[in-house]
Amino acid sequence: MKAVQLTAHGAPGQFRIAELPNLIAGPGEVVVAVRACGLNHLDLWLEEGNLPIPIQLPRTPGSEVAGQIIQTGPGIGAWKAGDRVAVQSNLFCGQCEFCERGQESLCLRGQLLGVDRDGGFAEQVLVPERSLVRLPDQVSYECSAALTLAGSTAMHMLTDRVEIQPGNWVLVVGGASGVGSAAIQIARGLSARVIATASNDAKKALALKLGAEQVVDPVSEAWPAEVRKLTGKRGVDVVVEHVGGTILEQSLNCLARGGTIVTCGATASRDVQLNLWPLFVKEHRLVGSYGRTRRDLVSTLDWAAAGKLQAVIDRAVGLSETPAAFAALRNRTVLGKAVVVP
């Protein structure tokens, strides 16, 4: 089988297309023929070696897998060859105290598919049975690969980590990104009013099309004042944040009293300066959100099957074009998602 392997870190890193032996499923495992795999900022961090965990090279990246089971290992009864599946890429042990409580995103022995072990930019991938979710007939492989990681990240943020009330104002940072485009739709599905940030006309148009009622440009330093103005000087109840750095600092100025910033990433910078005075005086919350649970993935696919969550696919490319897709994501020329179709 063919697989894209990262052989040296860098920006760009070095890749090769390798011919590897077919995978064999052990006990509790299945081999999935990858039909589509989405590209995420996580893949760029892996490429650059910019993750606070040791990475063994060569490594096949790719976390957002949709495909068809081609082999089941011993002890697997619920699945068979030919089944259409999506994979929960936060691989969890199913046994630790957090997994037992259904908080798989906090698993003590969690592994990231495509980081800690070989992922989906390949013709085949080996995954544990417990990470599988059935792909509804109405959801295509490409749609799943464009939604399941970014979409379920947004689902986890908006349904597990914060509580959205109908009529709440939600600010979605980076409204045209993978997480942002899903967060706009989920917030609207929860009857919230949405303001998004977007930095060019195409991204603004996309955010509006997905359901944002206003879009502000974060390049202007005054954008938090604009958000306050749009909400009648009140501010927003929730900010969906994944950029970090200055944008997170400025997002604090967009919050209403009692408001919450929920953050799942830091693509610009992991360091922020925090003024504690407004944080405690206005009873703000800064909430972390990591990955998803299997339940979030099921909800995401259910929303997609019901037509409430659309995938925004910028491009679908073959395995050999994977490095070019990495470059496009780094250069911020991807609107929505890039998907690799092996």
Ligand SMILES: [Zn+2]
């Ligand atoms: Zn666990």
